[in-house]
Amino acid sequence: MKINKLFNSLFVVATAMLVLSCSSSKSTNNTAQAGKSPNVIYIMADDLTTQAISAYGGIYKDIAPTPNIDRLAKEGMLFQNSICTNAICGPSRSSILTGNYSHVNGYYKNESGGKFDETKWTFPREFQSKGYATSLFGKWHLGSEPKGFDAFKFHNSAGQQGHYWDPVFNENGKDVKHTGYATNLTTDFALDWLKSNKDTDKPFMMCLQYKAPHRPWEPDHKYETLWDDIEMPYPATFNDDYKGRELTAGDTEMTMEFFSRKDMKLPQPKEGFKDWRERMEWQFFGSKPDEVVLPEGVTEDGPEARKWRYQTYIKDYLACVKSVDDNIGKVLAYLDENGLVENTVVVLTSDQGFYLGDHGFFDKRFIYEESLRMPLIVRYPKKVKAGVVCEDIVKNIDYAPTLLDIAGIQSEQKMQGKSFASMLTKQKAPKNWEEKAYYHYYEYPFWHHVQPHYGIRTERYTLAHFYYNVDVWELYDNKKDPMQMNNVINDPAYADVIKDLKAQLKGLMVEYKNDRPLEELRVITDTDFGSLVENGENVTVQKMISAKYRDKNKEESNEDTEE
Known part of the structure; x- marks a missing residue:
C-alpha cells in the first residue's frame, strides 16, 4: 500500500477542525440499521478531471481553486491512480454501477451504444434491497429508466445530456421543466430529499451526479466573466506535434481546431435561418473536418486563433467546475449542520478524466493519463484516516464492491471489480492486489x-x-x-x-x-x-451533424481497403 501524507500546501482554503473516530467496528448485518450502517453520498461530476482540482495540484490550482473538494481530500483519502476502464461517459457509468467491464455489462459506447439494460444488477439496487433509502439526482445518461432508487430526478433533454439552463428533469417518471442553472438545481433537489428523509430510521445512499463540467461548458451567470482579465496558463504539452503517434493521437478530432461556434459562445444571428436545422448547422460549425471557428477580425487560422479557442474553452470549463465546487460545499454544510459527518461516506469522482489542452486536446477516450485517471476522493471520518494520498491502482469497476463492503453489505452478486475497502480503513491493499489495469x-x-x-x-x-x-x-x-x-x-x-x-x-x-x-x-x-x-x-441533430462525417470516413476506409 503506497500512502503519502497530503501536505497542507496543496490547499488554498483552511478547513474546519477534523474529528476522527478510532472505532474499527463494522456492521455485518445485511439489513441496514440506523446508527450502525453508514450513509453514502456518491458525487460524480461529468468530465471532471484531476487537473481541475486544486487538491491534485497543477497549473490552475492557484487561479481556480476548489476549496470544498479540497476539504474532502484533507479530511479523507485522495487516490492518485483511480483508472477508468473505458474513458467515455455512458460506458464508464455502466461499469461503475455494475462492477463489470463493458463487454460484460453490454454498454460499450455512447454513439450507437443503445441503452443500459435496466434489468441488470447495480450497486444502488443492492443498497435499496438491504434497507437503504436511495435516490438519484442529476445526470443519468443511460437511456433506460433508473432502477434501485426510491426517488430520482435526472436530465431528460438532449438525449439525456441535459441543458445547463432551464433544464427538463424526469422526476420519478414525469418530465418537468425547471427554471435556473442545472448545477444549482441538482443540489437543491438533493438537499430537499435529505431533509424529507431526516426523521426516518433508514440510512441513505444518494447519487448526486452533476452535468457540469460537460460540453458545452456554460457557466453560471455570476462566473461568466470571472477570468476575462487574465490569460490562463498553457499545459506543457499544448503544442504536441504527435511525433511517433501520427496515426493515433495525431489523427483525431478533439484538438483545438474542432471547437464549434456554440462552444466559443459566438452570438447567434436572430434571423436568417429557414428552420431549426439551419440554426443547428450554424451552431455546430467547427465540429466537422475542414471547418474552423476564428475570432472576430481574423481570416486565417494560426497560433493566435488556436490560443483564443483554448482561452475561451478553459475559462468556461473551470467556471463550470467552480459551480460544482460551490454546490459540494452546500452538501458538506448540510452534513455539518445536521451531525451527519461522522457516519456518512462521501465519494467524489467523475466518469473519467478529461483533456484541458493537454496534448492540444479536449475531451477524453484515450488510454493516455489525462483521460485514463479519474479523480477519486473518499471521506468517512469514522473509518478513513484524514489527509492521506493512496497511490495504488484502483479501477472504476472496483467502486461498487468497495461501497458495499464499507457499508457492511454482503452481496452474492459476481463482479469483476474487487473491493479496496481495506485501503480506506486500514491503509493496506487487499492480499494479492494487482497493481495494473486493463483498458478498452x-x-x-x-x-x-x-x-x-x-x-x-x-x-x-x-x-x-x-x-x-x-x-x-x-x-x-x-x-x-x-x-x-x-x-x-x-x-x-x-x-x-x-x-x-x-x-x-x-x-x-x-x-x-x-x-x-x-x-x-x-x-x-x-x-x-x-x-x-x-x-x-437530439437524435436528428446528431445524425445531421455526423452524416457528412460518416460518409467521408466510409470513403476513406474503402480507399484504404482498395490500396
Whole structure:
C-alpha cells in the first residue's frame, strides 16, 4: 500500500477542525440499521478531471481553486491512480454501477451504444434491497429508466445530456421543466430529499451526479466573466506535434481546431435561418473536418486563433467546475449542520478524466493519463484516516464492491471489480492486489475520431494496441516520460519490457474474458446498438451533424481497403 501524507500546501482554503473516530467496528448485518450502517453520498461530476482540482495540484490550482473538494481530500483519502476502464461517459457509468467491464455489462459506447439494460444488477439496487433509502439526482445518461432508487430526478433533454439552463428533469417518471442553472438545481433537489428523509430510521445512499463540467461548458451567470482579465496558463504539452503517434493521437478530432461556434459562445444571428436545422448547422460549425471557428477580425487560422479557442474553452470549463465546487460545499454544510459527518461516506469522482489542452486536446477516450485517471476522493471520518494520498491502482469497476463492503453489505452478486475497502480503513491493499489495469475503448469514428484500442496500465508503463483500421502499438515509460510524449515501442532498450507487458495484457484479457479476435472487436465498433432516445430533435441533430462525417470516413476506409 503506497500512502503519502497530503501536505497542507496543496490547499488554498483552511478547513474546519477534523474529528476522527478510532472505532474499527463494522456492521455485518445485511439489513441496514440506523446508527450502525453508514450513509453514502456518491458525487460524480461529468468530465471532471484531476487537473481541475486544486487538491491534485497543477497549473490552475492557484487561479481556480476548489476549496470544498479540497476539504474532502484533507479530511479523507485522495487516490492518485483511480483508472477508468473505458474513458467515455455512458460506458464508464455502466461499469461503475455494475462492477463489470463493458463487454460484460453490454454498454460499450455512447454513439450507437443503445441503452443500459435496466434489468441488470447495480450497486444502488443492492443498497435499496438491504434497507437503504436511495435516490438519484442529476445526470443519468443511460437511456433506460433508473432502477434501485426510491426517488430520482435526472436530465431528460438532449438525449439525456441535459441543458445547463432551464433544464427538463424526469422526476420519478414525469418530465418537468425547471427554471435556473442545472448545477444549482441538482443540489437543491438533493438537499430537499435529505431533509424529507431526516426523521426516518433508514440510512441513505444518494447519487448526486452533476452535468457540469460537460460540453458545452456554460457557466453560471455570476462566473461568466470571472477570468476575462487574465490569460490562463498553457499545459506543457499544448503544442504536441504527435511525433511517433501520427496515426493515433495525431489523427483525431478533439484538438483545438474542432471547437464549434456554440462552444466559443459566438452570438447567434436572430434571423436568417429557414428552420431549426439551419440554426443547428450554424451552431455546430467547427465540429466537422475542414471547418474552423476564428475570432472576430481574423481570416486565417494560426497560433493566435488556436490560443483564443483554448482561452475561451478553459475559462468556461473551470467556471463550470467552480459551480460544482460551490454546490459540494452546500452538501458538506448540510452534513455539518445536521451531525451527519461522522457516519456518512462521501465519494467524489467523475466518469473519467478529461483533456484541458493537454496534448492540444479536449475531451477524453484515450488510454493516455489525462483521460485514463479519474479523480477519486473518499471521506468517512469514522473509518478513513484524514489527509492521506493512496497511490495504488484502483479501477472504476472496483467502486461498487468497495461501497458495499464499507457499508457492511454482503452481496452474492459476481463482479469483476474487487473491493479496496481495506485501503480506506486500514491503509493496506487487499492480499494479492494487482497493481495494473486493463483498458478498452470501442467507439469510432463519431464522435472525435479516436481509434479503438485496448491496453494495460501498470505502476510504471502504459502499453496500448490501436487496431480498428490501423495496427499500431504504443509504449510509454511513465517514470521517465510522465507527459507521455515519447512512444518507445521501437526502442530496443524496452524489448524485454514490451514482451512482459504484452504477456501481462494477454493475461488480463483472458482473466476478464475479452480475448476476442480483432475481427470481433471491430464488429462491436461497427454495430449500431441503438440510440439513447428513440425520437426527438437530439437524435436528428446528431445524425445531421455526423452524416457528412460518416460518409467521408466510409470513403476513406474503402480507399484504404482498395490500396
